[in-house]
C-alpha cells in the first residue's frame with residue numbers, strides 16, 4: 001500500500017479497537033482519537049496518510065472536522081463511517097470533499113478497497129503538486145498553471161499588479177483562457193486577501209437588477225424595495241470586485257461606474273447621500289473593448305479609466321507545451337473523481353492536442369479530458385478516445401444535412417436514418433464512436449441501425 005498511517009476517529013472504543021486490530025495486521029500504524037479536539041491535534045502533529053472519521057462525535061460532527069481539515073488545503077483523504085440510515089449526511093460529506101464513505105458495521109474487505117484507492121489518489125495528488133512546484137509551473141498556488149513564455153509574462157504581471165492594491169485592472173482574452181482565475185490570483189496575492197472578492201457577471205443581469213445589485217437601494221426606491229439593501233460596492237469595501245463581461249453593460253451603468261472609479265463615491269438607488277468605499281476593480285471581457293468604443297457602444301472615458309493595467313490572457317493554442325501540462329493536471333483530477341487509473345496521453349493524442357486550435361481554450365481542454373476519462377478505461381488516453389471540436393463538427397454536420405422541408409418534406413424516420421449513416425461514415429463505421437457523437441448508448445445505436453436495416 002502507498003500509505004502507512006491512519007487516524008481513526010470514533011467515540012466508540014470497541015469500533016476503534018476492532019478496526020485497529022484488523023488494520024495493524026496489514027501493516028498500518030494507527031492513531032486513535034475519540035473526539036474532534038483530539039483528532040485535530042493528532043492530525044496536525046502526526047500528519048496521517050488517511051483519516052477514518054465517524055459522523056457523530058461528542059464535541060461535534062464528523063462534517064465539522066472534515067470542513068476544518070479541507071480548509072487547510074490538506075491532501076489527506078477522509079473516509080466517513082456512516083450508519084445505513086444516514087446516507088444523506090454521507091452524501092453531504094462527499095460534496096464537502098470526503099474521499100468516500102463506508103457503512104457500519106464495517107465490512108473489512110470493503111474498507112480495504114476504499115483505503116487502497118484513497119492512498120493511490122493522495123499519492124498521485126502529492127506527486128503532481130510536488131512536480132508542479134519543482135518545475136515552477138504555476139503562478140503561485142492559485143491554480144493558474146503554465147510555464148510557456150506568454151504565461152510566465154502573465155504571472156509576472158499578476159504579481160506586480162497584485163502589490164499595488166488600488167490599481168484598476170482590465171483582463172482581456174478569449175473565452176476560457178483563465179480570466180476569472182487570474183482575478184482570484186490578483187486578489188489573493190494582494191493586501192486585500194482577507195476582505196471579500198465579489199464577482200458580478202453582467203451578462204446574467206438585467207439593467208434594473210445591475211443597478212441595485214451594485215449600488216444597493218433605499219427603502220421604497222421602487223415597488224419591491226421594502227427594506228434598505230446594501231449593494232456590492234458597500235459589501236466588498238476593502239476588497240475586490242470582479243466586473244465580468246464588462247462589454248455587456250448599458251450606457252446608464254457605464255456612467256455610474258465611471259463616477260465610482262473617478263470619485264470613489266456613489267449613491268444607493270433612491271438615495272441622496274454619497275457613500276464612499278475603498279475597492280479594487282478588476283474588469284474582464286472577451287470582447288475587444290476598443291472596437292466597442294469605436295462603434296459607440298462603450299464610453300471611451302470609461303475605457304481609459306479601466307485600461308490602467310491590462311493583462312491579456314493568451315489563447316491556449318499559443319501556449320505550446322502548457323497544453324500537455326494542463327492536460328496531465330486535469331487527467332489526474334478526473335482520475336481521482338472517477339476512480340480511474342490513466343497514466344497519461346498517448347503520443348498520438350499529444351500530437352493531436354498540440355495541433356488543435358482550442359477555440360474554447362482551457363475550459364474546452366478540461367472538458368475534453370473529463371469526457372475521455374469518464375468514458376474510457378485503461379492506462380493511456382488514445383486519440384480515438386478523444387473528440388475534439390465536438391460542437392463545431394456537429395454544427396458543420398447540421399448544415400451538410402440540409403433537409404429541405406418545403407419540397408414535400410421528409411419523414412422523421414428518414415432523417416434519423418441519414419443521421420445514423422453520417423455518424424457511422426464520420427467514424428469509419430466505429431459504433432461506439434458514432435454512438436458517442438450522437439450522445440446515445442451503443443445499444444440504442446445498434447437498435448436504431450437494425451430498425452433502418454443498416455445492420
Ligand SMILES: Nc1ncnc2c1ncn2[C@@H]1O[C@H](COP(=O)(O)OP(=O)(O)OP(=O)(O)O)[C@@H](O)[C@H]1O
Pocket residue numbers: 143144145146173174175176177178179180181182285286326362363366
Ligand atoms: N492556466 C490555467 N491553469 C489551470 N486551469 C485553468 C487555467 N486557465 C483556465 N483554467 C480553467 O479553465 C476554466 C475556465 O477558466 P475561467 O473561467 O477563468 O475563464 P474565463 O477567461 O473567465 O472565461 P470566460 O471568458 O468564458 O468567462 C476553469 O475551469 C479554470 O479553472
Ligand SMILES: [Mg+2]
Pocket residue numbers: 179180244284
Ligand atoms: Mg469568466
